[in-house]
Amino acid sequence: MRVAGAVALAAALATAPAAAQPREAPASATREQLTIGITQFPSTFHPAIENMAAKSYILGLARRPMTTYDAEWALTCLLCARLPTIENGDAVPETAPNGNPGIRVTYRIRDDATWGDGSPVTAEDLVFSWTAGREAATGMGPAELYRSLHRIVVVDERTITLHFDKLTFAYNAINDFQPLPARLEKPVWEADPRGYRTRTLYDRETTNPGLWNGPYRITAVQAGASVTLERNEAWKGPAPAFRRITVRTIENTTALEAALLAGQIDMIGGELGLSLDQALALEKRAASRFRFHFQPGLVYEHLDVNLDIPTLKDARVRRALLAAIDRQQIVDRLFEGRQPVARTFVNPLDWMADDSIPATGFDPALARRLLEEAGWRPGPDGIRRNDAGERLSLELMTTAGNRSRELVQQVLQGMWRQAGIEVRIRNEPPRVFFGETVSRRRFQGLALFAWISSPENVPRTILHSSEIPREETNWSGQNYTGFRNAEMDELIERIPVTLDKDERRPMWRRVQEIYAEELPVLPLFFRSDAHIWPRWLEGVRPTGHLAPSTLWVEQWRVAR
Amino acid sequence: MLRLIGGRLAQAAITLALLSFATFLLIGLMPGDPIDLAIAGDPRLGAEDAARLRALHGLDQPLLARYWAWATGALQGQFGFSRLFARPAAEVLGDALLASLALLLPATILSAAIGVTLGILAARRPRSGLDYTVNFIAFAGVSLPSFWLGILLVILFAVTLGWLPAGGPPDAPGIVPWLRHLALPMATLTVLGLASYARQTRAAMMEALRDPWIRTARAKGAGERAVVLRHALPNAAVPIITVAALDFATLVSGALVTEAVFAWPGMGKTIYDAILGNDYNLALLALLLSAAVTLAASLAADIAQIAIDPRVRT
Secondary structure (H helix, E strand, C coil), rough: CCCHHHHHHHHHHHHHHHHHHHHHCCCCCCCEEEEECCCCCCCCCCCCCCCHHHHHHHHHHHHHCEEEECCCCCCEEECCCCCCCCCCCCCCEEEEECCEEEEEEEHHHHCEEEECCCCCCEEEEEEEHHHHHHHHHHHCCHHHHHHHHEEEEEEEEEEEEEEEECCCCCCCCCCCCCCCHHHHHHHHHHHCCCCHHHHHHHHHHHCCCCCCCCCEEEEEEECCCEEEEEEEECCCCCCCCCCCEEEEEEHHHHHHHHHHHCCCEEECCHHHHHHHHHHHHHHHHHCEEEEEEEEEEEEEEEEEECCCCCHHHHHHHHHHHHHCCHHHHHHHHCCCCCCCEECCCCCCCCCCCCCCCCCCCCHHHHHHHHHHHHCEEECCCCCEEECCEEEEEEECCCCCCCHHHHHHHHHHHHHHCCCEEEEEEEEEEHHHHHHHHCCCCCCCCCEEEEEECCCCCCHHHHHHHCCCHHHHHCCCCCCCCCCCHHHHHHHHHHHHHHHCCHHHHHHHHHHHHHHHHHHCCEEEEEEEEEEEEEEEEEEECCCCCCCCHHHHHHHHCCCC | CCCCCCHHHHHHHHHHHHHHHHHHHHHHHCCCCHHHHHHHHHHCCHHHHHHHHHHHHHCCCCHHHHHHHHHHHHHCCCCCCEECEEEHHHHCCCCCCCHHHHHHHHHHHHHHHHHHHHHHHHHHHCCCCHHHHHHHHHHHHCCCHHHHHHHHHHHHHHHCCCCCCCCCCCCCCCCCHHHHHHHHHHHHHHHHHHHHHHHHHHHHHHHHCCHHHHHHHCCCCCCCCHHHHHHHHHHHHHHHHHHHHHHHHHHCCCCHHHHHHHHCHHHHHHHHHCCCCCCHHHHHHHHHHHHHHHHHHHHHHHHHHHHHHHHHHH
């Protein structure tokens, strides 16, 4: 009898739920809900404290920044009524109090911009955000905007003028400037600016509707597991398609894939989803159930060359290293051609990318010739040697545990071996690799990793000679190769302050030429994100840059 | 007995103090800090930002000063904020502990009940078909990697059959969703956990069943059930209690791999994230709690063993 009871209980567990929630089909049953799987959970929901891809992705559903780059990589207004420009008179160059060229830019907040509790988004919300952001104790993330924005003038309830003490071509891009609801957050901040990080309502009362001004508002949080968002009734823009969106965090990508196949999640956000090789394998098995979209983006996989290493100081050796590797074949074989080969650090989707720049392609004969010229001749074991008998042997490092990179690393090693170059692989966990080895320039040869940037990103931190990390400057700067080039320095300083795009174009061309000639970095490819959507979902437009696709969630539609 | 408890508690206090210092030191001496990693992932963070954030998080202070600040706060019951979760460390840990207990407590009870039962059955009929079967199950339980078994169960029951969810806690309240979401991770942990109980019980029971007082009990006409449960099992219980005490400690330290496979936000994953993310407050509190429970479980096991078998006292 007891055994029968146990069997009945087991059967009930297995079948009753199947009847109640068949395969947990969260959206497919009604199409009123959408469940998204991603691999990270945000450490905070505050829009301006710490930068995390998971937070950007989730908050893209629930809030709107003033400006952002869209899917065409053009700067656009989301919360502002129109993009201020010098041409339309909303931006006016002026002299800053420090005597430098500055600019005042006037933004009008959209008339229909409203917080979830029905109160309007006002100039006061931006003033509070600025006041809190420029206070060091508050602990906001990147503070460059707060540093250069020296004064704000409130014109009316919805209009503000921002005075910047520098004038760059990106004068109207305030993507990092997050309006914060002053009514709710200001008292918390004023009570204790230093403790604000830990007392903000964004983390203590995350479901407070007054914190959100996007098409959705957060209604439930299961720490480390999921965030539930429901339609924001106060949202006055186009109505989003889904009544509820749940974002589930499943860090293990195998488990994430299983959850997708089991119907527990409807889609995987490519911004934080499966690795490319995993997605390509899944596409072969499940192409009939899901749509796969591979979005090339701004994540630039490359090899930093330590220019302090005597062998690598010779530009001919660096060029030979690049000519000896068939990057197109790597991309074709390992990633089925889904990732564009990089000519330089400039993404082909960026407007200033110039295909006419002579770049080094796969050319084994050129590699051999350059190495001979540099004094490296084949030794008895196939590895080249110089006149002193030293072997042409380099160390190649990357982040241990990153399967794709380790695979690329092995292919590179094989290709270089063909050219008579010995490569010793030595990998480290990411925190050691980035925290010590790369940031203190301790890699003894080549370091394989990725940079992420934004559209028309001026590579000051990675190519300007003042950004070479040194002990005297507490290892600040990201010019890990140790690259010094006076012309490059000058261009990097001139480009930001050149407002005319047509004037910048030749400068960008020269930057790319120097990069391709000097090769302080060996370009590999730009990474692609694998977005996996149900066949009934339309309108998702990945951007390929830091702005997540969720910022345009109101355009997502259920296919008829 | 009181002297024993008092002595062990004093030892535990010293152990915890030393452990907290060693843990703090080890995390602090790991290369790189969270700001280095933040810079690597965010091109907008400059050198000035890095210096400001380091100062804000106290990462620019000497390690010993940071430990002293933490220790004085902890002695007053203030365990600080979790840097990774932007909430009080104790609160984060409370949620993770509840999630771990919901998963591990039933799994531990099930694996103990099934494992001990299988061990007893095998010991009663050594070298029988049943004994070989139990040995095989125990061997498999010890040998199978948890991630492999977990994924296998997910593929079978979630992906192929679609009977159960692949992982994660349920979105909906109620006992049925919880049981459904717990089923697969619990089955994984139970299969893996019962092996040690079955093996220990089998070995201890076989030895106990050979003892002279068992023969005496049988000679006096005691039934087989009474012989096994009343005479042999208490004598075989000492090693089983040791296994149970160790298992009890894992309730608090979590099951990292299983939690990762089933996206279960428990203690194992929390401790792992805290250590890798240099979240001192959270990592220290979690490790100290884990150590305290291990010490307490060990003490409880000693007391239970003395109660069952007074010879242990000597």
